[in-house]
Amino acid sequence: MPGPAPPARRRAPRPHVRHRERTIDTQDQIRLVLREMPKLADAAAVLPADADLWSAGMDSLTSVQVMVRLEDRFDVEFPDATLTRETFSSIAALTKVLSDLLGEHPGTGAS
Template sequence: MIEPDFVRVRLFDPNDELMSKGREAAVMTEEIRKVITVIPKLQDIVPGVAADTDLWDAGMDSMTSVQMMMLLEDHFGVELPERALTRETFASIRSLEAVLVELLNEKKAVSSD
């Protein structure tokens, strides 16, 4: 379980200066890495793995994936739809990134209408 004194990484802003410089993937990867590193089961795993490393093979379990989902939803201000609640979505930082980018783009398109 996440400790009560968990300090939130700054809220993600897809419009910030870093995003406008074309470094979306690197920024998103690092944002995800920061957020999920606070999960005790992933603290020693996430900092050193490549973005496409299979987190299930690295030791993640279903409870950890639920913690991850809750933290990422809170941090990025999105709700993962049922179609995204799959083992594949949580398999790697890269797969999480793909789903989150899609959701953030959808959210941005809706808010600009």
């Protein structure tokens, strides 16, 4: 008789998702993702959180690439309602959406 089936593989939780000061860490993680985008690489480290990413070089293809990388990094899925130009308008806007998806309260670092 065959033995029991192996347990289903699950992605290990990422350490930064469990961090107490998630809002700060979330912005840092967003900046790292933006730095991976050729059109935003130079600006990502120096842009204020509320700066317009579209003016800095974001376009529709780049926004999709950013979304996919953020979903992978944070182990979340952006709901259809968040797939708007406004969501990808700034680091602050992305932080708010991700904080909501992660059950955080922006500005407090608490859940």
